[in-house]
Amino acid sequence: MTDMYLEAKKLGLYLVKIRRELHLAPELGFKEYKTSKIIQRELRSLGIPFVVMATGVVGLLKGKRKGKTIALRADIDALPVYEETGVSFASKNKGIMHACGHDAHTTCVLGAAKLLSNMKDKVKGNVKFIFQPAEEIADKNRDGAKEIIKAGAMKNPKPDAVIALHVDAPGEVGKISVTYGPVYANADFFEIKVTGKGGHGAMPHASVDSIVVSAAIIQNLQSIVSRNVSPLESAVITVTMINAGETSNVIPPFVKMEGTARSLNAQTRRIIKTRMKQVVTLTAKAFGAKAELRYFDGYPAFSNDETMIGLMEKAGVRLLGRKNVILRKEPSMGGENFSYFTKIAPGGFIWLGVGNKKKGITSALHHPKFTIDEASLPVGAAVLAETSLEFLNSK
Ligand SMILES: [Zn+2]
Ligand SMILES: [Zn+2]
Structure with a gap:
C-alpha cells in the first residue's frame, strides 16, 4: 500500500515552488488571470484535461477503471491587504495579498492532482479538480462558487462527493481538524x-x-x-x-x-x-x-456530510496518526461558499494546521503578517489524495 504522506513529502520542493509562485502574484476575485494560467500550465504538464470557467479551471482525471467521481475544490483568490510578512516571495501586486492562504489551497489540490496522476492505475473512477475564483468577494450579485457551478463545474460527470480544506492559522503544522455537523454559518x-x-x-x-x-x-x-x-x-x-x-x-x-x-x-x-x-x-x-x-x-450555512468527513478523518488518522487529527466541536460563524457545492453533492471540509509557534508563525487569517509553515502543504495534498482513493474504492 502506498504511503501517501511519504509520496507527498517527496513532492515537497514542487509544492513550495508552486505556492511561492502563486503567493508572489496574488489576484482579487474574478481577476485571477495569472493564477488561472499557472493552474492550467500545471494540469497540462500532468496530462489532465481541463476546462476554463470564468477565471477558474476544472480538471478531470479519469482513472483506469470506471467508477464514481469525487471533486476536490480549491479557492484561488486573494484579498485587498498590504503584505507585511517580509518574505522573499512577498506579493508583487501592491495592496493585494494571499492573506487567507488560498495559495496553499490551490497548491494542495495541484499536489493531490500530481499524486493521483502518478498512480492512475489505482484510481477507480474520476477525480475532478475544481479551482474556483472569487471566494472572498463581498458582492451581492456575484460569487465564484455560484458562477463556476452555473458554468458546469458540477456536471459531466456530476461528482458523487466534494471535499475541500482551509488553512487554519492557530492550528499547528502536521495536524488537521475535523468537525461533525455544522461547519460554517x-x-x-x-x-x-x-x-x-x-x-x-x-x-x-x-x-x-x-x-x-x-x-x-x-x-x-x-x-x-x-x-x-x-x-x-x-x-x-x-x-x-x-x-x-x-x-x-x-x-x-x-x-x-x-x-x-x-x-x-x-x-x-x-x-x-x-x-x-x-x-x-x-x-x-x-x-x-x-x-x-x-x-x-x-x-448559505453548511454541515459536513457524516460519511465524507468520516473518510477524511480516517485518511488523516492513517497518514498523520490519531493525535494529529483534532475533533473540533464548534462550527465557525464565518461564511464559506464551498456551501454551494455541498448542495449538489455530499461534502467534507477540514482545517489544515499551518501555524508553528517555534518559528513564530502565529498570525491570524486576513492579517498583513499572515503566513504558513510550508511543511503543511504535503499534509494537505496527501489527505485530499488519500480521501479520494478511499472514496472511489468504497461502495
Ligand atoms: Zn478569508
Ligand atoms: Zn479563505
Missing part, C-alpha cells in the same frame, strides 16, 4: 437607511434626529439575538458601518448603516430576517422617522 448582510428631518444641532425639537433613531435601532437589533432566538441556537447581528453627518452643529437628515447577520440554520435565519424588518421600521416609526431595511442572503 449563513453569512448574510444588510443595509439600513434611516430618514429623519435635518435641523440645527441646538434645536433638536424642530428636527427628527436620524442619529438618535439609529442608536435606538442598533440597540434594539441586539434584542433579536438575546430575546427572539432560542438561547440554545447561535446568531449574530453586527452593525459594521454607520455614515451620517458633516459637522457639529447640524442634525443630519439621513443615516446609512451596513452590517452582517449570521445563523446556523434556516429557522434562525428566518427569525432574524422577520424581526429585523419589524425592529428597524417600527423603532424608526416610534421616533417619527422612517427606516428601510435591505437584507441580502449571503453564502
Whole structure:
C-alpha cells in the first residue's frame, strides 16, 4: 500500500515552488488571470484535461477503471491587504495579498492532482479538480462558487462527493481538524437607511434626529439575538458601518448603516430576517422617522456530510496518526461558499494546521503578517489524495 504522506513529502520542493509562485502574484476575485494560467500550465504538464470557467479551471482525471467521481475544490483568490510578512516571495501586486492562504489551497489540490496522476492505475473512477475564483468577494450579485457551478463545474460527470480544506492559522503544522455537523454559518448582510428631518444641532425639537433613531435601532437589533432566538441556537447581528453627518452643529437628515447577520440554520435565519424588518421600521416609526431595511442572503450555512468527513478523518488518522487529527466541536460563524457545492453533492471540509509557534508563525487569517509553515502543504495534498482513493474504492 502506498504511503501517501511519504509520496507527498517527496513532492515537497514542487509544492513550495508552486505556492511561492502563486503567493508572489496574488489576484482579487474574478481577476485571477495569472493564477488561472499557472493552474492550467500545471494540469497540462500532468496530462489532465481541463476546462476554463470564468477565471477558474476544472480538471478531470479519469482513472483506469470506471467508477464514481469525487471533486476536490480549491479557492484561488486573494484579498485587498498590504503584505507585511517580509518574505522573499512577498506579493508583487501592491495592496493585494494571499492573506487567507488560498495559495496553499490551490497548491494542495495541484499536489493531490500530481499524486493521483502518478498512480492512475489505482484510481477507480474520476477525480475532478475544481479551482474556483472569487471566494472572498463581498458582492451581492456575484460569487465564484455560484458562477463556476452555473458554468458546469458540477456536471459531466456530476461528482458523487466534494471535499475541500482551509488553512487554519492557530492550528499547528502536521495536524488537521475535523468537525461533525455544522461547519460554517449563513453569512448574510444588510443595509439600513434611516430618514429623519435635518435641523440645527441646538434645536433638536424642530428636527427628527436620524442619529438618535439609529442608536435606538442598533440597540434594539441586539434584542433579536438575546430575546427572539432560542438561547440554545447561535446568531449574530453586527452593525459594521454607520455614515451620517458633516459637522457639529447640524442634525443630519439621513443615516446609512451596513452590517452582517449570521445563523446556523434556516429557522434562525428566518427569525432574524422577520424581526429585523419589524425592529428597524417600527423603532424608526416610534421616533417619527422612517427606516428601510435591505437584507441580502449571503453564502448559505453548511454541515459536513457524516460519511465524507468520516473518510477524511480516517485518511488523516492513517497518514498523520490519531493525535494529529483534532475533533473540533464548534462550527465557525464565518461564511464559506464551498456551501454551494455541498448542495449538489455530499461534502467534507477540514482545517489544515499551518501555524508553528517555534518559528513564530502565529498570525491570524486576513492579517498583513499572515503566513504558513510550508511543511503543511504535503499534509494537505496527501489527505485530499488519500480521501479520494478511499472514496472511489468504497461502495
Ligand atoms: Zn478569508
Ligand atoms: Zn479563505
